[in-house]
Amino acid sequence: MGSIPISPILCLLGLLRLLCFVNGANTSDLSLTPIPRHLYHSCDSLLKDVKALVSRHPEKLTVDRIRAEDKGYAADIVVVTYNSGKIPKNDNFEFRILLTFGQHGRELITSEVALRLISMLTGERTMPGADLNLLNSFLDNLVIKVVPMENLNGCKLVEAGEYCERRNGRGVDLNRNWSVDWGKKEKDYDPYEENPGTGPFSEPETQIMRKLSQSFDPHVWVNVHSGMEALFMPYDHKNVTPDGLISHLMRSLLDDLNYHHCQNRCLVGSGGGSVGYLAHGTSTDYMHDIVKVPMAFTFEIYGDSSASSKDCFKMFNPVDEATFNRVIENWCAAFLMLFQTGPGWLDIARQATFNDLSKWVSIDANAVDRIEGSSKGGKLEGLDLGMQELRTYFRLFMLSSVLIMFMFCSRISKSKCRPSMSSIPI
Numbered sequence: 001m002g003s004i005p006i007s008p009i010l011c012l013l014g015l016l017r018l019l020c021f022v023n024g025a026n027t028s029d030l031s032l033t034p035i036p037r038h039l040y041h042s043c044d045s046l047l048k049d050v051k052a053l054v055s056r057h058p059e060k061l062t063v064d065r066i067r068a069e070d071k072g073y074a075a076d077i078v079v080v081t082y083n084s085g086k087i088p089k090n091d092n093f094e095f096r097i098l099l100t101f102g103q104h105g106r107e108l109i110t111s112e113v114a115l116r117l118i119s120m121l122t123g124e125r126t127m128p129g130a131d132l133n134l135l136n137s138f139l140d141n142l143v144i145k146v147v148p149m150e151n152l153n154g155c156k157l158v159e160a161g162e163y164c165e166r167r168n169g170r171g172v173d174l175n176r177n178w179s180v181d182w183g184k185k186e187k188d189y190d191p192y193e194e195n196p197g198t199g200p201f202s203e204p205e206t207q208i209m210r211k212l213s214q215s216f217d218p219h220v221w222v223n224v225h226s227g228m229e230a231l232f233m234p235y236d237h238k239n240v241t242p243d244g245l246i247s248h249l250m251r252s253l254l255d256d257l258n259y260h261h262c263q264n265r266c267l268v269g270s271g272g273g274s275v276g277y278l279a280h281g282t283s284t285d286y287m288h289d290i291v292k293v294p295m296a297f298t299f300e301i302y303g304d305s306s307a308s309s310k311d312c313f314k315m316f317n318p319v320d321e322a323t324f325n326r327v328i329e330n331w332c333a334a335f336l337m338l339f340q341t342g343p344g345w346l347d348i349a350r351q352a353t354f355n356d357l358s359k360w361v362s363i364d365a366n367a368v369d370r371i372e373g374s375s376k377g378g379k380l381e382g383l384d385l386g387m388q389e390l391r392t393y394f395r396l397f398m399l400s401s402v403l404i405m406f407m408f409c410s411r412i413s414k415s416k417c418r419p420s421m422s423s424i425p426i
């Protein structure tokens with residue numbers, strides 16, 4: 001017969017469409033939101049703008065590009081340092097803060113926040129109503145390292161149309177590739193989303209970040225993501241928070257940020273206990289357990305729970321100008337608040353961890369190449385014999401701090417929980 005075999009053609013089209021979704025290459029689906037290019041930089045242009053900022057403000061910023069390679073797969077990570085080499089005023093300790101953005105490819109908004117934050121640190125951009133003298137005074141004793149785009153290869157996949165891609169350029173989730181509880185798989189494990197790699201630190205990006213964190217030895221770590229609104233502290237791989245005073249201080253700081261910058265919408269607590277699933281081999285758990293960062297956090301800065309689970313760009317990133325600007329300004333303000341109040345919280349924590357002095361003695365902020373295995377015992381040199389008296393004083397101070405802290409904690413209202421999203425933010 002001369003009739004056209006329509007059914008096989010429809011089947012073929014259907015199969016092609018299905019394959020399109022499976023591979024995440026959804027650009028052919030007109031119902032999916034494309035990247036609004038009038039709002040978002042390309043991956044390369046964002047890093048170019050970061051470097052231009054550094055070149056215009058060499059007195060405040062320096063930049064390093066760190067490269068690593070494994071079996072023919074290479075990764076480059078740009079690291080911006082604010083206040084590099086500046087000597088802290090008075091006898092104050094130098095507080096080191098390490099922020100990373102764009103660990104997951106599809107979370108482009110996070111890198112936009114990083115770029116704006118760096119421009120605010122230079123003074124080129126300001127917050128409405130900000131007191132610049134006050135800002136500069138509390139920035140004096142800080143050294144801040146910013147990784148604006150941890151997963152450049154993943155970002156490039158997203159801008160090529162793989163809007164749901166969160167992994168690196170060879171399919172590994174960079175927030176599952178760290179050594180704390182690495183490789184454990186939950187019942188709801190999604191191999192597409194959470195591939196942990198062939199072993200801990202198998203990925204060049206993770207190797208670079210480990211090296212950076214161990215050489216810089218930060219007091220504060222923030223891993224910035226999107227997909228929901230949340231302020232997480234350890235642990236991600238179990239549904240509890242660490243014990244002790246520092247854990248309470250971390251929680252208090254997050255409650256403060258939630259109140260001022262998330263209007264109490266953010267989930268606050270341990271990642272594993274709050275997000276609705278356990279995550280194994282994450283950066284923040286490594287920072288807490290291994291690098292011993294006193295305050296290690298994961299911020300989730302935006303999520304659209306009304307978006308279709310296939311419409312990844314919209315789910316993880318604001319797509320209208322007003323929301324885009326609001327998210328950026330709000331979270332830049334949150335980071336400035338963290339920079340301002342963090343040292344105070346850390347000072348209390350310092351009293352609590354006085355026996356571990358190594359964390360609190362200033363180091364060369366540019367010692368990116370000083371790697372794990374170096375003895376921290378040498379940092380104890382120079383402490384005088386009056387330390388015993390100081391310890392007594394600090395114990396008294398610590399006790400009073402604990403009392404103040406609990407009063408403060410009880411004052412703050414608990415955050416209202418939002419339902420977890422079906423996709424995986426952290």
Ligand SMILES: [Zn+2]
Binds near residue numbers: 103104107166225424
């Ligand atoms: Zn993420």
